Amino acid sequence: MEAIVNDPAGAVIGLDFDGTLSPIVPDPAQAVIHPKAPGVLAELGARVRAVAIVTGRPAATALELGPGLADVPGLVVLGHYGFERWEDGRISAPPPPPGVPRAKAELPLLLESLGVRGVSIEDKRRAVAVHTRRSPDPEGTLEALREPLAKLAGEHGLVVEPGRMVLELRPPGMDKGQALSLFLAERSARSVMFVGDDLGDLAAFEAVRASGLPGVTVCSGSAEVTALAERADIVVDGPDGVVALLEELVSAIGGT
Numbered sequence: 001m002e003a004i005v006n007d008p009a010g011a012v013i014g015l016d017f018d019g020t021l022s023p024i025v026p027d028p029a030q031a032v033i034h035p036k037a038p039g040v041l042a043e044l045g046a047r048v049r050a051v052a053i054v055t056g057r058p059a060a061t062a063l064e065l066g067p068g069l070a071d072v073p074g075l076v077v078l079g080h081y082g083f084e085r086w087e088d089g090r091i092s093a094p095p096p097p098p099g100v101p102r103a104k105a106e107l108p109l110l111l112e113s114l115g116v117r118g119v120s121i122e123d124k125r126r127a128v129a130v131h132t133r134r135s136p137d138p139e140g141t142l143e144a145l146r147e148p149l150a151k152l153a154g155e156h157g158l159v160v161e162p163g164r165m166v167l168e169l170r171p172p173g174m175d176k177g178q179a180l181s182l183f184l185a186e187r188s189a190r191s192v193m194f195v196g197d198d199l200g201d202l203a204a205f206e207a208v209r210a211s212g213l214p215g216v217t218v219c220s221g222s223a224e225v226t227a228l229a230e231r232a233d234i235v236v237d238g239p240d241g242v243v244a245l246l247e248e249l250v251s252a253i254g255g256t
């Protein structure tokens with residue numbers, strides 16, 4: 001943290017979206033960014049080398065659920081675990097993987113055959129996510145789905161990304177760690193902070209360590225995921241705690 005405060009012009013600040021900037025809610029479509037997050041990120045964006053949101057969401061969805069984010073100076077959104085990039089109002093991405101619509105088409109029958117209830121499907125075009133948070137037994141249902149979804153993913157050239165009451169079928173070849181490493185190199189970062197809450201953020205934590213830069217990893221803590229807190233330098237209390245930490249950082253850096 002000291003390196004960031006002493007030399008903010010060289011700092012890259014990476015943040016996850018759901019569970020970090022946006023509180024977890026039962027319905028993914030109803031998620032909304034913490035009301036103070038766009039403001040504090042704008043303050044930060046004006047002071048550091050770059051602010052990047054690295055998320056499993058499509059970049060456009062993160063921006064829709066985060067009104068005000070598009071005004072954060074220099075913001076880059078690396079969506080779909082880094083496959084997609086939003087910057088200056090433009091999105092760039094490789095063509096959507098053909099395995100995703102095929103797997104999605106098979107999902108309803110598979111879920112019916114397994115007899116699982118209260119499960120919802122989120123079509124993200126470049127990936128398809130199966131959510132169990134609103135099922136009568138979210139954890140049990142998640143466990144019951146692990147193997148069949150891994151098989152389905154394999155049949156269509158996809159991998160399963162596990163998350164908070166969600167299993168996502170997505171293309172292989174990119175993760176938040178690779179996305180962050182590439183971004184750090186691109187921006188010639190001299191220090192780095194990454195803030196996350198979920199298993200998919202572990203790769204970004206590893207990228208912080210592997211970068212060899214002065215770096216700090218921050219966990220947006222929850223009772224649901226403990227693996228991240230165990231590996232973080234700092235643990236804060238969910239998105240409220242993340243916003244408070246970012247406010248402290250802005251104030252420690254001082255005026256622009």
Ligand SMILES: O=P(O)(O)OC[C@H]1O[C@H](O[C@H]2O[C@H](CO)[C@@H](O)[C@H](O)[C@H]2O)[C@H](O)[C@@H](O)[C@@H]1O
Pocket residue numbers: 016017018019023024025026027028029031054055056057122124129131133163164165166168198200
């Ligand atoms: O990388 P992230 O920004 O953390 O995105 C990961 C997944 O987040 C979303 O699901 C999670 O948040 C939902 C809304 O709070 C919650 O209902 C769900 O249980 C969580 O898993 C999103 O829906 C997924 O597409 C993202 O991949």
